[in-house]
Amino acid sequence: xxxxxxxxxxxxxxxxxxxxxxxxxxxxxxxxxxxxxxxxxxxxxxxxxxxxxxxxxxxxxxxxxxxxxxxxxxxxxxxxxxxxxxxxxxxxxxxxxxxxxxxxxxxxxxxxxxxxxxxxxxxxxxxxxxxxxxxxxxxxxxxxxxxxxxxxxxxxxxxxxxxxxxxxxxxxxxxxxxxxxxxxxxx
Numbered sequence: 001x002x003x004x005x006x007x008x009x010x011x012x013x014x015x016x017x018x019x020x021x022x023x024x025x026x027x028x029x030x031x032x033x034x035x036x037x038x039x040x041x042x043x044x045x046x047x048x049x050x051x052x053x054x055x056x057x058x059x060x061x062x063x064x065x066x067x068x069x070x071x072x073x074x075x076x077x078x079x080x081x082x083x084x085x086x087x088x089x090x091x092x093x094x095x096x097x098x099x100x101x102x103x104x105x106x107x108x109x110x111x112x113x114x115x116x117x118x119x120x121x122x123x124x125x126x127x128x129x130x131x132x133x134x135x136x137x138x139x140x141x142x143x144x145x146x147x148x149x150x151x152x153x154x155x156x157x158x159x160x161x162x163x164x165x166x167x168x169x170x171x172x173x174x175x176x177x178x179x180x181x182x183x184x185x186x187x
Contacts, residue, residue, distance in 0.1 A: 007032040008135075010099035012153065013041065013144040014166050017180040023074045026163045029128050029144075030154055032081070032098060039130040042072035042081055044154055045162040052123055055080075062121040064155040072124030081124045082107045083154050086116040095114055102154060120155045145174050 013029040029041040051068045053060050058066065062084070072081055084105040086095055092115035097103040105114070106123060130138075139142060147170055156162045167178035 008039065008146060010043075010102075010149055012147045012148055012149050012166060014163065016143055016145060017177060024128070028153070028162050028166050029073070030083075031150065032104065032127075034135070038132045039135045040107040041128045042083070043070065043128060044156065044181045046071040047159055048125065050125075056107055056123060059107055059121055059123070059171070062111060062118050064120040064122050065157050066159070070122060070124045070159070072126045073128030075127050075129040079126060079128040080107060081127055083122050083124070084116075084118040085120045085155065086118050087145060089116040094118045099149060100151065102149075102151075122155055145170070145177075 008031040015027045015028075015029075016026050017026070024043075027046065028044045030044050031039060031041040033040045041143050047066050047068045047070050052063045052067050052069055055069055056103045059082075059168060071077075071143065075172075082105040083098075084103060085101050086092075086103060087101040089095060089097070089101070089103075091097055091103075094106040094109045094114045095103050095116045095118075107121075107123065111118075122156065135144075137145065145167070147166060152164065153166065156165075169174055
């Protein structure tokens, strides 16, 4: 288990099997904020059936495949959080960096008015949220693996494979969990 005494912003939380909460079973969560006031993240591997064209058609040309809106988590399902990649750019109107060239994007703006050139975009409805101390308690109960984010994780073209892929690339015992069966009764 990683040391979680510092901030987890920009890291991944990977659900340990079997996580009892169906909202998070086999999820990979990118942590957007983590501090004394709690934590916020988005689930990277839960695409919905809603095409981005249905909600934000003006952003379609920047959407990374699959071009659907993702279920970012169970909190505020009407809230929209967008992630984008803008290589070499600092904070700008409509873009707030998280880690490296990855940042949040203000999709309430017109894409043509964005002050940075985006390479990719992914849109999330809802988010994962934790009250102060709640996430730390879950980490102490070994509900999550804390691992490093790789550049392509937020825009994985096959998000349904992300949970296993992230676990598989880890060292030691954590990699073993990538072989955990979907249904343990078939083991």
